[in-house]
């Protein structure tokens with residue numbers, strides 16, 4: 001069997017937080033064999049929750065399963081990457097694929113932290129929807145190792161739509177637009193739910209009304225061939241109508257500049273992460 005067969009590689013995930021849950025869920029939904037996946041993190045609570053939920057093995061020791069794995073997925077906060085790399089430097093990484101999910105930590109930083117030759121690093125920027133195989137995923141590989149690139153592409157393309165980038169700087173844009181933006185939509189949904197509950201609709205109905213409204217809009221958007229949401233929105237908000245009166249409030253409060261400003265602040269936050277004291 002081909003060494004790079006997607007079913008055959010042992011994957012160890014370092015970190016047992018939000019995105020690790022999503023990756024494990026996405027892998028298992030894609031029929032990746034559970035016994036090929038392991039996870040490690042310091043706190044027993046998160047590790048055990050993952051084991052209970054997905055039936056995969058865990059360890060508090062970053063090296064234990066990493067040593068046996070073919071693929072290491074780094075899923076820790078940027079602030080923890082130095083200590084993770086110190087651990088990983090105790091094993092030979094030359095034949096492993098290292099997939100980093102970290103925002104703001106460029107490949108050259110990882111290469112300098114992993115003080116070994118022939119390090120094979122691929123950056124992946126997913127969003128949380130990989131958990132249900134509806135993710136958007138950016139991928140950047142400095143390495144020209146086509147086997148590793150193809151393996152990683154196959155692995156993540158089962159969890160959503162993958163964009164392979166030629167320029168690592170574009171990962172930052174994807175981090176904000178793909179990684180963070182689900183939270184923007186959810187924030188908007190939260191606020192609408194609060195308001196409609198205050199108008200007397202119970203929590204369960206409010207929640208379902210919002211989900212089904214969004215579901216309907218998604219279906220309509222997929223049928224819309226204009227590649228812009230503006231025309232579709234205008235079908236609902238005719239001049240001097242009820243919806244237009246609400247939209248005019250958003251415009252008066254300059255929601256366009258609020259959104260643009262929020263995205264700029266997020267991009268600057270990534271720049272801050274790049275400046276964290278790593279050395």
Ligand SMILES: NC(=O)c1ccc[n+]([C@@H]2O[C@H](COP(=O)([O-])OP(=O)(O)OC[C@H]3O[C@@H](n4cnc5c(N)ncnc54)[C@H](OP(=O)(O)O)[C@@H]3O)[C@@H](O)[C@H]2O)c1
Nearest residue numbers: 015016017018019041042043046075076077078080102103
């Ligand atoms: N959340 C997202 O939607 C998302 C999307 C794209 C990319 N990312 C990236 O994914 C990374 C993780 O984000 P997250 O939201 O999953 O964070 P998180 O929920 O805070 O999880 C971080 C995990 O790292 C573990 N950890 C901390 N120090 C460690 C160490 N020395 N060795 C091993 N594990 C260690 C933590 O352990 P404990 O369980 O013991 O606390 C925790 O399980 C970040 O770099 C982020 O940029 C996240």
